[in-house]
Amino acid sequence: MQLKASKQISADISEFKGRDLRTQELRERGLLFCVGIAMPVLILILWEVTTRQGWIDELFLPSISGIVSQFFAIAKKGYAGTPLIAHVLASLRRVFTAFGIGTVVGLLLGLLMGYYKYIRAAFYVATEILRPIPPLAFITLFILWFGIGEVSKVLIILYAGALIVMLNTMEGVRACPKEKILAARTLGANDLSIFAFVIFPAALPNIFTGMRVALSVDFGILVASELLAGDLGIGYIIQDASTFFNVEALFVGILMIAFFGVVSDFLLRLISARVVHWQG
Amino acid sequence: MSQSIHIPSPVTHQPGSHQTKPHSSTVAQEEIIGLDRVTFGYSRKHLVLQDLTLSIQRGEFLTLLGPSGCGKSTIMNLIAGFYKPLAGLVTHGGEPVKGPSERRGVVFQGNALFDWMTVEQNVAFGFRFQPLPKIEKQQKVKSIIELVGLRGSERKYPYQLSGGMRQRVAVARSMVVQPEILLMDEPFAAVDVQTREGLQEELLKLHEQVSGAILFVTHSIEEAVFLSDRIIILDRNLGGIYDETIVQLPAPRYTAMNRVSDAFNQYRTDLYLKMKAIG
Numbered sequence: 352m353q354l355k356a357s358k359q360i361s362a363d364i365s366e367f368k369g370r371d372l373r374t375q376e377l378r379e380r381g382l383l384f385c386v387g388i389a390m391p392v393l394i395l396i397l398w399e400v401t402t403r404q405g406w407i408d409e410l411f412l413p414s415i416s417g418i419v420s421q422f423f424a425i426a427k428k429g430y431a432g433t434p435l436i437a438h439v440l441a442s443l444r445r446v447f448t449a450f451g452i453g454t455v456v457g458l459l460l461g462l463l464m465g466y467y468k469y470i471r472a473a474f475y476v477a478t479e480i481l482r483p484i485p486p487l488a489f490i491t492l493f494i495l496w497f498g499i500g501e502v503s504k505v506l507i508i509l510y511a512g513a514l515i516v517m518l519n520t521m522e523g524v525r526a527c528p529k530e531k532i533l534a535a536r537t538l539g540a541n542d543l544s545i546f547a548f549v550i551f552p553a554a555l556p557n558i559f560t561g562m563r564v565a566l567s568v569d570f571g572i573l574v575a576s577e578l579l580a581g582d583l584g585i586g587y588i589i590q591d592a593s594t595f596f597n598v599e600a601l602f603v604g605i606l607m608i609a610f611f612g613v614v615s616d617f618l619l620r621l622i623s624a625r626v627v628h629w630q631g
Numbered sequence: 632m633s634q635s636i637h638i639p640s641p642v643t644h645q646p647g648s649h650q651t652k653p654h655s656s657t658v659a660q661e662e663i664i665g666l667d668r669v670t671f672g673y674s675r676k677h678l679v680l681q682d683l684t685l686s687i688q689r690g691e692f693l694t695l696l697g698p699s700g701c702g703k704s705t706i707m708n709l710i711a712g713f714y715k716p717l718a719g720l721v722t723h724g725g726e727p728v729k730g731p732s733e734r735r736g737v738v739f740q741g742n743a744l745f746d747w748m749t750v751e752q753n754v755a756f757g758f759r760f761q762p763l764p765k766i767e768k769q770q771k772v773k774s775i776i777e778l779v780g781l782r783g784s785e786r787k788y789p790y791q792l793s794g795g796m797r798q799r800v801a802v803a804r805s806m807v808v809q810p811e812i813l814l815m816d817e818p819f820a821a822v823d824v825q826t827r828e829g830l831q832e833e834l835l836k837l838h839e840q841v842s843g844a845i846l847f848v849t850h851s852i853e854e855a856v857f858l859s860d861r862i863i864i865l866d867r868n869l870g871g872i873y874d875e876t877i878v879q880l881p882a883p884r885y886t887a888m889n890r891v892s893d894a895f896n897q898y899r900t901d902l903y904l905k906m907k908a909i910g
Contacts, residue, residue, distance in 0.1 A: 531743055531744075531745060534737065534743040538733055538808065539761065627747075628788075629747055629788050
């Protein structure tokens with residue numbers, strides 16, 4: 352018997368049944384991707400066809416083309432006498448001011464509460480009571496306390512996000528394996544170094560998870576706070592359009608929130624993957 | 632069972648095997664770590680150790696062997712300074728141990744590397760807190776990385792390494808700062824047998840180069856015999872010393888022959904029977 356090159360051998364096996372695992376896996380992945388794309392496209396087509404044909408009343412569901420043309424109309428003429436960009440910027444400024452400050456506040460509180468048992472104990476009851484309360488329940492209270500302007504809007508968003516970042520940061524700190532802390536200590540690190548080089552980086556994956564959840568919640572609170580008062584912002588467009596049954600404009604508002612929510616989450620995910628590269 | 636001290640029972644009679652490490656009974660000994668009638672328990676009612684007296688000599692390789700729950704890890708934690716004794720005294724160079732110190736290194740079973748740092752940064756971590764010239768630090772890090780066979784992996788992160796490689800980093804990180812004693816609590820328990828043997832051999836080589844003592848905890852009799860100058864078997868009952876064996880195998884200790892020699896087997900059998908006796 353002569354030795355054959357492996358290619359030759361595989362060519363010789365005539366009754367090869369089925370595909371190898373690698374090929375199967377690739378095919379499956381391709382198929383899954385196609386399904387993921389096909390489904391939303393199908394829904395969009397169905398949406399457009401049913402609305403265009405008048406099978407669904409435009410008052411309930413406007414056609415996609417109608418929404419798009421409404422978007423360009425608003426982009427051109429503005430909404431309620433204010434340019435669209437001003438609405439968008441007002442909303443984004445609110446949400447990112449609140450998210451930024453909220454993250455810093457939540458991070459600091461979370462680190463302290465995670466590391467120092469006594470601080471955690473001191474705030475335990477308060478956080479356990481606040482945790483299950485939907486932040487929206489506080490909106491009118493915040494307006495009462497801080498006025499109807501920017502401050503109450505930003506503060507309610509800030510509160511909602513900070514609480515989430517704080518709880519996640521605290522969990523991250525507490526989940527830091529004891530061995531890592533002890534190892535650092537036996538290598539001569541003091542409390543501050545352990546905090547900076549061990550506990551904080553160990554909590555980073557949780558911190559980023561918290562930030563992503565907080566950001567998506569923040570967008571929700573943003574719209575709610577803008578629904579309630581004011582004449583500027585995407586939430587205001589949604590609220591105003593609803594009052595006048597301008598369903599196309601309503602959809603423009605909803606889709607813009609979706610757009611900025613998705614984009615900002617995507618960016619945060621990119622940053623997260625960069626920073627906590629050792630995870631997953 | 633009473634606390635009994637045995638002087639080595641199996642003696643090697645191989646030609647040319649008289650060379651032993653300097654810290655066997657022939658050389659004047661100097662205590663580096665001392666436990667003086669140490670009692671410890673998580674509560675006063677449930678003691679783990681009672682009146683344990685133990686002395687570790689400068690530079691020796693001492694292994695604690697014993698059934699689970701006999702207090703091996705507790706002894707480590709007391710020496711490291713993670714725990715305080717309920718009674719008695721733990722001393723390092725004659726001074727009472729007050730808490731963790733960089734003079735006593737610890738290698739954990741796993742999970743102790745900093746995942747966000749490269750191999751090089753992990754190894755150099757202890758130097759952040761030492762006032763040495765930068766060049767000297769770099770040289771020491773470089774040479775120990777080479778010694779444990781991690782050259783080429785300096786820029787890698789722990790998650791990119793195998794379990795054995797990660798433990799090499801952990802050992803290097805603890806050893807590079809030259810602690811007077813290195814405490815190793817089943818450091819190789821989580822790696823496969825082949826990798827484990829390699830790690831043991833490297834540890835012996837490192838121990839030759841770096842002068843500190845090593846206190847090693849293991850379940851494995853083979854591991855204990857291969858590595859140690861002295862093996863202490865702890866009793867199941869409150870961590871008393873059941874037996875002490877001095878191991879004399881031909882130098883260099885890290886040769887594979889030392890795993891299969893008659894002397895090795897003699898020690899192994901002997902220790903096995905003793906372990907069996909305490910159940």
